[in-house]
């Protein structure tokens with residue numbers, strides 16, 4: 062199938078307006094005749110449910126949590142970008158667009174990014190009206206900060222809980238529609254299959270996580286906002302129930318998966334302390350505004366940090382990147398940390414950590430100022446590590462954090478399965494090979510509040526959608542397949558826990574498909590993953606039944622999907638023979654050790670078509686054009 | 699270290715539950731409480747036994763998914779801490795730890811430590827929002843909000859909806875939870891228009907959902923992982939009174955639209 066990105070014509074600044082005008086509409090009276098399934102209640106799914114409900118569609122919304130308010134978006138700390146230019150510091154839609162395309166290392170679709178920058182300003186207005194308590198200045202205006210090295214202050218925030226407040230805003234708007242009867246809520250439901258009838262997405266199969274019942278739901282369209290796949294690596298900053306299951310099962314039904322190898326490793330996380338660890342905790346990027354990153358100059362230096370004199374410290378980011386210093390983008394900072402640890406200059410018990418030191422800032426600004434800025438983060442650090450970061454530098458290390466890859470979508474957010482729309486982190490479109498800080502929240506809300514309501518209306522108004530019911534044989538087939546997979550997991554009755562197998566997979570991916578990738582390592586991963594999958598199906602242990610709460614069964618199902626998905630992740634990384642953004646192939650680097658893109662051969666999105674587990678998928682290509690932001694070697698020196 | 703656990707096991711909503719003894723062995727002080735339970739569960743799974751069902755997601759104290767009563771205290775002994783952020787260095791080798799689910803009429807037990815908290819969502823759907831449709835909002839800076847008001851609103855908006863306040867209260871009241879949302883929105887200009895309708899709808903829904911009445915014991919505030927202040931309840935009561943003495947037309951369903 063040829064990939065048609067459906068980018069509208071005309072000058073980039075007019076594309077979205079023109080597209081909206083040219084799109085078909087569904088009249089208010091007809092909207093309730095359409096049933097739309099929304100899977101996920103994070104910023105993307107929650108915002109979409111609220112917006113579609115307000116318009117009068119009949120919305121059915123699903124999530125795995127006991128309450129839609131608990132989606133993983135809640136954990137976002139730092140903030141949300143918008144090109145408001147409230148600071149009069151030179152920001153504009155153009156600049157946010159430019160920064161995002163460049164930050165993504167020229168692997169995102171320009172038209173999408175431009176639209177994202179345009180609607181960013183509406184997001185802030187909407188959230189303020191919902192009562193989101195953004196930080197304010199004394200004059201009563203909204204406060205902004207510079208985030209992740211941006212040279213303008215365009216990040217809006219609510220203490221260290223921006224994601225929470227934005228999500229609660231979307232959740233409340235959605236609950237208003239639940240009360241109004243336009244949104245019907247299905248919490249504790251896991252989507253386990255997509256139902257495709259006559260080539261169109263017409264429903265989903267879910268498992269009721271309380272009763273175990275396999276349920277069938279029909280709709281005129283399906284919108285997926287099920288988040289990213291970072292937990293493939295076992296340890297990540299993502300919530301422990303995050304999964305690739307919904308997206309992967311859509312992939313198996315025909316939705317292409319794009320750029321899975323574009324994963325983001327965040328430089329400032331609390332280092333791993335032992336095998337028992339179930340997740341890694343992010344220390345917000347904002348800490349790099351006042352913290353200085355260093356390691357000892359000497360190898361295997363076991364002295365306490367305060368005993369290492371100034372001239373024996375290597376502030377390696379400031380040394381290597383004099384103009385951006387500690388604020389270089391995430392991918393650059395993470396790789397630099399790995400490099401010094403690989404040299405044997407890492408700190409802490411494991412040698413897999415670097416210092417993030419607030420000593421200078423505390424001396425300059427006083428402990429109170431630092432406490433006011435980062436108090437909650439410092440407390441969290443102390444709770445987890447039992448060390449006081451006001452007295453001792455923090456120890457940090459990179460961890461898997463975000464996934465830029467996802468299901469391929471066109472400009473209308475529609476996947477290669479007509480009717481299946483994909484929003485938020487679950488799609489691939491806006492961040493290219495590296496996402497800038499505070500841009501995921503922006504994208505999730507942009508997709509849900511401001512893009513999907515238009516593009517979905519056009520789909521519904523222009524597509525013949527004959528009535529279907531759950532009596533259609535496609536539902537029976539999908540439900541039976543789902544039940545069968547569950548039965549097979551329960552029947553193994555082996556001796557290895559899903560967690561053990563997941564941890565093994567995670568280690569393999571971290572070592573071979575992590576911060577530094579080589580053809581050899583990727584081939585090794587590709588050889589080992591099928592064996593792990595076999596091991597899972599021969600030895601996994603899932604006691605108990607399927608007809609009640611069985612969290613280990615849910616988990617096993619997600620691990621099984623990761624064991625299939627991981628192969629695609631490694632294969633995509635192997636086939637992309639260049640380095641760009643978060644994808645660093647050690648064979649392709651500049652003399653200074655920076656990512657070396659190959660625009661000639663790889664200035665495209667790779668979208669994979671599924672042919673069966675263990676069968677080599679087909680790699681399709683969507684060429685990318687950069688007419689406005691001229692590709693250059695990213696330089697932060 | 700090694701610990702003796704007494705954990706509430708209950709197969710389903712309609713079955714009888716009981717405390718069951720487990721030994722937690724080789725527990726590292728750096729583990730979180732839930733990681734300790736993971737270790738116990740790994741053992742149970744290997745023995746072919748049903749692991750202890752408990753809820754969690756973010757494991758960093760922000761999503762409100764986790765929650766159980768540890769030695770009689772919701773979320774355990776540390777103030778301002780969810781049970782996922784409670785660390786085992788808080789315990790000593792040989793300690794006995796009793797672990798039970800939230801207990802409240804409005805929170806039926808689904809299995810072991812997992813309870814159904816949808817009653818809290820119902821309270822929000824009754825009025826915990828501003829009725830603003832997407833697309834209609836004025837510029838974010840069109841209405842100035844004093845920093846004090848915004849900060850104070852944020853203090854209440856920080857609620858994570860975990861339900862510990864209900865579990866701690868002898869009447870199983872949801873007053874702290876409800877008052878947090880009422881206060882958050884009442885403190886902001888954006889929440890003024892629907893201020894009266896909101897508090898009445900939310901309080902009535904709270905009462906109908908099977909939560910008990912507040913008798914000012916303050917247990918809720920003591921266990922709240924986010925430090926939500928009990929002053930919110932006084933504010934909610936004032937708001938409710940104000941809304942009740944100023945009669946306003948309240949057409950049925952008008953607020954939901």
Ligand SMILES: Cc1cc2nc3c(=O)[nH]c(=O)nc-3n(C[C@H](O)[C@H](O)[C@H](O)COP(=O)(O)OP(=O)(O)OC[C@H]3O[C@@H](n4cnc5c(N)ncnc54)[C@H](O)[C@@H]3O)c2cc1C
Pocket residue numbers: 100101102103104105106123124125126129131132133134135136137138139140141223224250251252253286287288289298299300303304306307343462463484485486487498499500501502503505
């Ligand atoms: C610790 C942390 C901090 C972050 N900080 C920032 C920040 O400061 N700024 C920023 O812009 N971004 C940040 N991010 C990234 C950002 O939070 C996420 O990318 C974004 O919130 C994802 O939103 P989403 O709606 O796409 O998905 P999610 O919020 O992950 O929601 C997924 C939804 O899908 C549901 N679901 C999942 N699987 C299924 C299934 N199989 N069946 C049914 N339902 C399912 C879940 O219940 C949930 O409702 C951060 C991320 C992390 C991990």
Ligand code: FES
Pocket residue numbers: 753754755756757758759760761762763764765780781782783
């Ligand atoms: S698991 Fe999220 S608050 Fe504990």
